[in-house]
Amino acid sequence: MRNPVIHRSRRAGFNMTPMIDVVFLLIIFFLVSSHLARQELRLELPLPVAQSGEDDPAVPAPRVTINVDAEGNVTVGGRAVAMHEIGEQLVTARRELGDTMEVRIRGSRLTEYGAVEPVMLACTRAGIWNVSYAVWRQEH
């Protein structure tokens, strides 16, 4: 049986293969890391169900998402925040993002209204009127 003979190209060609490998690895790295980063912001919560839920606007306003879990713990940007800190954070956010900013409250349907009340109050105190609630259109 003959061994395979590898003929080397006589031209001093540029080998593209390692470059393509590296580029693909980079693409995979960034796609996966951005995916994980998004997952971190999207805390899994059983959201309230509302049939009149709307799609996000085509040009979304700058937004701060506030998650409130069933126990009433508040997280902003994947970080646990004490209730008294929210007001300061919202004032800072409004200064940075402008008056058109929106606050999206992602509250678990099991959380008490009393845990969401201070968040709404903090929004009004920070001068943010544009508040929306994340919902599902049907039970999941």
Added chain:
Amino acid sequence: MVRIPSRDAESDGDIDSTMTPMIDVVFLLLIFFVWTAGTQIVEYMLPGQLSAETGNLPANLDNPPPEQDFDKVVIRLRWDGGLPDWSVNDQPLETIEEVATMLQSLAGIKPDAPLVIHPDSPVPLGYVIELFDESRLAGFSKVSFAVNQE
């Protein structure tokens, strides 16, 4: 006898064979993203406008949403022994369907009347949003929440 094909860098067959892993990887990526997009639950939003006469920043009170004080519809949502208990303008109602019917008839008379949802603190948010949803479906355009100022 099986002939092992020779690998000639200049032949067309070689370009095909170097493309294969790349196509494999691209397909894997496609499958990965189609799969992750498919398992993600789509979220929607309920837009709400807050309005309040409170606030400790003077600059923020320049343009609060205008409030008109006429014929308000106030829905009280109480939490009574683990069950919700509704009343629309002090008229007690048993089920959310009754509330929806009442809201539809009120919206038929005056859809631009301000509607205030006033839930007790221990009411689960799911019931509050359900009420908000019914108010929107009935056609009320000015829905607000009562908040305890503590």
